[in-house]
Amino acid sequence: MRVAVIAESFLPHMNGVTGSVLQILRHLSAAGHETLVIAPSAGDASDETVVASLRGADARLLRSVPLPSYPEVRVVFARAARLAGILRTFRPDVVHLASPFVLGWQGVIAAEAVGAPTLAIYQTDVVAYAEKYGMPRATALVRSHVTRLHRRATLTLAPSTASMTQLAELGVDRVRRWGRGVDTDLFHPSRRSESWRAEVAPGRTIVGYVGRLAPEKQVADLRVLHDVPGTTVVIVGDGPSREALEKSLPEAVFTGHLRGTELARALASFDVFVHPGESETFGQTIQEALASGVPVVATGTGGPVDLVRSSVDGWLYRPGDLDDLRARVADLVGDGAKRAAFAAAAGEAVRTRSWEALCAQLLEHYGEARRLRPIDAAQVVRGLGRPDASPAPLVATPRWRRFVALGDSLTEGLCDASRMPSGQFRGWADRLAELLARSQGAGATEPLHYANLAVRSRRVRDIAAVQVPQALALRPDLVSILIGANDLVGTRRDPADLADDVAVSVRLLRDAGIDVLLVTPFLPRRPGARVFSRRFARYAGEMRRVAGETGAMLLDLDAHPAIGDVAFWAVDRVHLRSSGHRFLAYRAAETLGVPDAEALGRLDAALHADDDPPAVGSWLRRDALPWIWRRLRGRTAGDGLSAKHADYVLVGGGGTAPARLIDSP
Structure with missing residues (x-):
């Protein structure tokens, strides 16, 4: 292997x-x-x-x-x-x-x-x-x-x-x-050294700790042991808290970091091992102390609970109760016969915990x-994600009241003309706004405030320079960002650099207390698109990084490869048709935790067949040649256009709205 x-x-x-x-x-x-x-x-x-x-x-x-x-x-x-x-x-x-x-x-x-x-x-x-x-x-x-x-x-x-x-x-x-x-050859009672004991704490009972000297280890709790009669506290290890600990535990002996046979000799030479940390997932030094024939006193929470058999090979004290910690240590210090019995039981406990077996x-x-x-x-x-591993929704029932969508032609809704007046488009973000409004339940009376600042042909730089400042001025509580496809296809910029620019925008929104939904760009499953697939894959990976670093929610469409199905794409071959926008809207709703989004999506698909207007003319004359002509003149399809919803429109709820979207998703 x-x-x-x-x-x-x-x-x-x-x-x-x-x-x-x-x-x-x-x-x-x-x-x-x-x-x-x-x-x-x-x-x-x-x-x-x-x-x-x-x-x-x-x-x-x-x-x-x-x-x-x-x-x-x-x-x-x-x-x-x-x-x-x-x-x-x-x-x-x-x-x-x-x-x-x-x-x-x-x-x-x-x-x-x-x-x-x-x-x-x-x-x-x-x-x-x-x-x-x-x-x-x-x-x-x-x-x-x-x-x-x-x-x-x-x-x-x-x-x-x-x-x-x-x-x-x-x-x-x-x-x-x-x-x-545990290495039972290295950590063994035979390593006990009377000469080491005489050098470190002559004639004393040694209560020892081994581990990192850092706040999470709670070594400062050992101050309650400073006056246990006849004992010396010995601390083996190093870390950022050492200087402070040496001041708060002036009677203790600090050996610094030990390893190998030196560590094994010190550990076996203890009389009692103490482990005060309450955030241990395991407690490896506890195992090593037990293998060395040393009884253990540890906090009764976390990993130590599985390692220490209280009253058999050590004691578990009540977490946070330093009086109980002191009493348990004093009990073992004052009873040599008990220490010996606990030590013998400790060696038996670790025999089945060898590294070979593990x-x-x-x-x-x-x-x-x-x-x-x-x-x-x-x-x-199959587009289902990993079984039992879909990300948990941010909230059980979404309560966002101000939603702003940012992006390019996909978020503007180009080619989604289903049940819209001539020359107007819906799009996945419009559909998502309806789903968010409806997720409040039948009794909800407050409408969702929705703005769509997306404009066709826009790139990552336009998000940062124009759309994010506009969004911040609207003071939303949810913003969606789907951007990058035009950069990945039309420029040679490194996908990681593009993602870093997006991250700046996301952080601005997150610092303002706004929830952000990131959506990874995607390609149709056509032979001509394969030339860009590596760049899109790299960019998607970087979007995962950005989401992880900023706390943004992520709709990772690599987990939903059905979005590439040709049936979801319009006759211009570069935009989604209505069914594609529906698919994307419901995947976004699932990510945001909209109840029953998947079932609603299936019902919507069954009830509403696409009624996109038929295409006129050939693809070359209708779509390809105008695009080439714009590129030759240094222009884009979005030049001179403004956002279709630069200010809030109201979606759902009761009462009369100054502007309304189609009620049916």
């Missing part, structure tokens, strides 16, 4: 994610599997040294930047297209996403581009970290991103029952339990992901 591992962090920064990745690489290599690692470069560290530790795995270490407040953690901002190129060369059978967040999100998109299944390892509770670091405004965005990422992965593995429950509450499906292995389970999960991938692909081709 060929396994590509995309790791959010890597050597030389040694943490739980890095340690797990190294163990997985070692056991996959020993079993004869081929592996590739895509991870952050160490910056000033020697990449050659890092690669030498990979046990034969290929490596692509990408340029990264350090987090300002935590320089040991490095972040990669790689585009999905670059990752897809690396994966395409390697040809993986499965893509393993180690604690995915930034790089991992791009990895999900890249794996989809090459048709590979993804297996996401939920290892870091970044939602809790955002809360611990005092970023309440970012917490909702982080929660949304985590949900979107894991719902998009083929399969998610969670390390504990608590983390499985957390993911289920976020709406993540396809979650399987997979813990962490990696055998991992291979089974790889196999499941490979079986699920073609099922998902078939569903997407």
Whole structure:
């Protein structure tokens, strides 16, 4: 099997994610599997040294930047297209996403581009970290991103029952339990060193902690242990909180970061191990302490609940109750016989948790992901999306009252003349406005305010320069953006650059508190359109990135390939006919959470056959030659035209409106 591992962090920064990745690489290599690692470069560290530790795995270490407040953690901002190129060369059978967040999100998109299944390892509770670091405004965005990422992965593995429950509450499906292995050869009671104990805390009972020194680990809680008789608190690790902790815990011994045999010796030399963090999805150092024959006192929430058997090999104290923490530690410090009994039970508990056993389970999960991938692909081709993985609507019943549509001829509604006066058009956005108005229910009396600022032939630059300022002046609570097709066909600009320009507009709207629906451009399924398909695909991928970064809702029409059916396209071959606009309107309504949108769409299609006026003249004379003539003169079809609804018109509701749209969708 060929396994590509995309790791959010890597050597030389040694943490739980890095340690797990190294163990997985070692056991996959020993079993004869081929592996590739895509991870952050160490910056000033020697990449050659890092690669030498990979046990034969290929490596692509990408340029990264350090987090300002935590320089040991490095972040990669790689585009999905670059990752897809690396994966395409390697040809993986499965893509393993180690604690995915930034790089991992791009990895999900890249794996989809090459048709590979993804297996996401939920290892870091970044939602809790955002809360611990005092970023309440970012917490909702982080929660949304985590949900979107894991719902998009083929399969998610969670390390504990608590983390499985957390993911289920976020709406993540396809979650399987997979813990962490422990190196029972390295972490063993035989590593206990009386000389180390005499050097660090002579004649004292050692209460120790091992881990990162950061706010989310709650190491400051150990201050309640400073006066437990006969004890010394020993803290192994490093991180951004070390300086503050040394001031608040002046009696404690700080060893700094230890690894390998030095770490194993220190851990086995503890008398009691304490783990106060309440946001742990697992708790690898707890396992290592148990394997070292050391009883554990840990908080009774999250990952530790699955690892510590309270009153057998340790104690679980009430979360947040520091008096209970102190009492549990004092109980073990004052009773040597109990410590010995707990220590013996601890060694027995970890015997079945070897990395060999865990990696055998991992291979089974790889196999499941490979079986699920073609099922998902078939569903997407049918326009149904991944089973149980459609994005959750923003609200259960939409309550937007001011909707503004931005874009070009598609949003203007060109060629959708169904039941409209001569020379006028409806379009998908008009139809969506009706659906939003009707979603308020039969008793709703307040109409929807709707404006359509789209003008044919407009490009991305026109959105930023003209339409977004106009929209902001209208103070809407929902804006739709479908733009980019004219740029992708008529210019050579890089799709990523176009998407960056769209992102600027989206951020302006989002900063004003406006919800944004992004729609990816699309092509008809005609031979002549294939020349542009790669550019459209790249742009769609970038739109996914923009939606993820800005919190915009996304109607990703790559998941609805039926939009390319020739039957949906007008006689001019470049615009949708009425049935195509209906299809697009109902897909948008589904994305926005309009109740029963799919059923309404089927009913609409059955009741309203297209009555578009018949075409007059040949396509060459009617459509192609006028377009060529405009291009030769440097003009567009939209020159001199203004938006058809530059100000609000009223849709639905009771009372009399100054302007009304056709009531039937």
